[in-house]
């Protein structure tokens with residue numbers, strides 16, 4: 645087990661990563677009991693929930709691409725598990741923040757809507773991390789709202805010497821948040837899957853070696869991957885696309901590698 649990357653944020657971790665070699669690390673999976681410490685809305689569609697617990701003392705999330713299994717009981721008492729991105733971890737406060745999209749029809753979305761301070765849940769993982777070195781000539785980050793927590797985290801982590809292009813799909817304009825970053829970032833906001841695909845086709849990727857990361861609804865991600873590999877001629881090793889959900893399916897996750 646390689647478990648030596650300590651904090652979510654902080655360029656120290658990123659500087660430790662060898663140049664331009666995507667690295668995978670595995671972590672021991674632990675179930676951690678946590679309770680809701682704070683809740684705040686983010687944009688129109690997100691609820692940011694901060695969990696606190698002594699069990700988070702040895703929590704590790706080494707990459708913006710990580711996910712944990714968020715585990716809770718639904719109103720009928722059934723155990724439900726869903727994947728969420730560790731958005732921010734404060735080791736001193738033992739607080740982990742995640743951002744939940746409020747959509748119309750899901751148990752995790754519903755849990756987030758009714759969450760209250762003091763409510764208990766369990767967080768398992770992350771089981772592994774894919775660490776993308778920051779020193780590519782450019783980074784492309786694209787996806788729908790479910791990708792925003794990872795994109796927000798990545799942009800905060802990238803050092804100021806880096807260049808990033810973001811193609812972000814927010815059907816509700818109120819989700820067009822400020823992306824904080826010290827990197828050189830160009831954001832293309834789009835409002836529909838068609839616009840996302842058209843923008844991706846039109847975007848001029850800078851010269852040099854880059855890495856493209858994307859996440860969102862399965863059918864959109866399949867189209868996106870096709871464009872990156874065929875029209876943009878990116879090597880498979882420089883592309884990481886994940887289906888974070890699929891229309892009509894529950895608890896769906898697929899790596900389109």
Ligand SMILES: Cc1cc2nc3c(=O)[nH]c(=O)nc-3n(C[C@H](O)[C@H](O)[C@H](O)COP(=O)(O)OP(=O)(O)OC[C@H]3O[C@@H](n4cnc5c(N)ncnc54)[C@H](O)[C@@H]3O)c2cc1C
Nearest residue numbers: 711727729745747750751752753888890891892894895897
């Ligand atoms: C690695 C990974 C990281 C993720 N990180 C985040 C994150 O940080 N924040 C976040 O909000 N989501 C994230 N997701 C997506 C989230 O896990 C899914 O949206 C999940 O399906 C939500 O569970 P649910 O119980 O609300 O709905 P489910 O029971 O899974 O699905 C019920 C119905 O709702 C639909 N549905 C599911 N998600 C959405 C959606 N976002 N919009 C519209 N309809 C939907 C499904 O198609 C299905 O018809 C991540 C997924 C993965 C795989």
